[in-house]
Amino acid sequence: MSKIVIIGGGTSGMMAAISAKKHYKNDEVILIEGNNELGRKLKLTGGGRCNVTANVSREEVLLNVPKNHKFLYSTIENFGPLEIMEFFNSRGTTLKEEDHSRMIPVSNKSFDIVRTLEEELKKIGVKIMFNTRVKEVKDNYLIINDDINFKYDYLIIATGGIILPNTGSDGSGYNFAKDFGHTITELLPAEVPLVSNDSFIMDKTLQGLSFKDVVLKIVNAKGKVIKEIKHDLLFTHFGISGPAALRASYEVSKILEKEKEAKILIDFIPSVNIKDIVEDDYKHLPERLIKYLETLKNNEFDLKYYLKNFSILIYTTRGFNSAFVTNGGIKLNEINPKTLKSKLNDKISFCGEILDYNAYTGGFNITLAFSTGYTAGKFVKGDPYDT
Incomplete structure (x- = not known):
């Protein structure tokens, strides 16, 4: 035996x-x-x-x-x-x-x-x-x-x-x-929340807002989308968390080994093409988000653009203490x-x-x-x- x-x-x-x-x-x-x-x-x-x-x-x-x-x-x-x-x-x-x-x-x-x-x-x-x-x-x-x-x-x-x-x-x-x-x-650390010092994060403008099934696009230094992830997302006092952010952390970490920051684009309404967006498509989104996106509008980009291409820059992760x-x-x-x-x-x-x-x-x-x-x-x- x-x-x-x-x-x-x-x-x-x-x-x-x-x-x-x-x-x-x-x-x-x-x-x-x-x-x-x-x-x-x-x-x-x-x-x-x-x-x-x-x-x-x-x-x-x-x-x-x-x-x-x-x-x-x-x-x-x-x-x-x-x-x-x-x-x-x-x-x-x-x-x-x-x-x-x-x-x-x-x-x-x-x-x-x-x-x-x-x-x-x-x-x-x-x-x-x-x-x-x-x-x-x-x-x-x-x-x-x-x-x-x-x-x-x-x-x-x-x-x-x-x-x-x-x-x-x-x-x-x-x-x-x-x-x-x-x-x-x-x-x-992997499956870890992501940290940003963008002004809307530092000002806690979107802190606490959560979203179901948004699409995150991870963009490298050359502007190429290297990964798309569809899942739930949470804005926090330090950056972003939730399943979408955790899943993005592996590719983001690889970018951060070579670059000072990594760019993520968020599509809040992935089921609708940008040219087809009407108010009914985004009225379910938090009012605080829409008000903030309205402040970003300029001659080049409108609300529809930011609903589909909201940018956040990530410069580090929360580390082992927050990793899964x-x-x-x-x-x-x-x-x-x-x-x-x-x-x-x-x-x-x-x-x-x-x-x-x-x-x-x-x-x-x-x-x-x-x-x-x-x-x-x-x-x-x-x-x-x-x-």
Whole structure:
């Protein structure tokens, strides 16, 4: 009998433990968590409601992964949105679909998602060690808590990125990976609100206004639109937030690596061509926005133009303290994409945000945490005897 150990009781770690026990029933599976509870970060997602996945195809999931999506082809085939929905629905935690295909528990409580995972872990016989901090990872053993040696035969590292460190994502997993010779790419905040010092932001002219399904166009220094994003948007005291801004942050950050600022154009009524706009098309928009746009009119541009091409300049992001995802992680050419096992040590696997990919919020990032966790557990020893 082998001892399979998973470090990290977050989304990917819990699913890795469930998958490992499912596929290797006679082996001992142990989940090590530094906190006194599982899924602490998962409980915070979606404003405490937890958007567990999106009711879309596997292909659509990968279209919502701006970085290194090709690496994830095999994992999403193993365990995608349909499997995630079936997992929770079949265990009594019914999901409902909201706008943008988001799947939320009917109870509107993320606690129910974590509870379902924890109940499954206990039901199938996974041992859970709470309040256990891994200090070092060595070949075939861990050093935990008070320098206690803890042996393993196979190890899955699911320690997350470096956002929300108070939940346990303190970056320790990167150090464990480096100890085995792995390379860690540059770590940057992703899915993060954007900061502007434009006068209407500094004056709080539009602060607090929110919009459904606007289109953001990200423009590079040459004036070329490099990305269009349709989603909800919020003006804040520092700039813009909401799903549209978060999704734009990846491309914006790349521009800011080379330029002092990045330009975003906002289309408030994308369903209507500029030449066809009439008052009825924009009367649903906040009066405060219309009044401000009226002040911008000149001989060259009119209200219609600004409704379709409102400009905001971004000069930085809100950083890791406000980010939802870590951009960067273990270099993927050092990981087998079909099994998520290390190419440098066949006893070690990785899953979740510690890997160098990032996906959009709205269910896609959590989908890939479940997907990579399931794959890492399934192939932790190679090809499982029970598929």
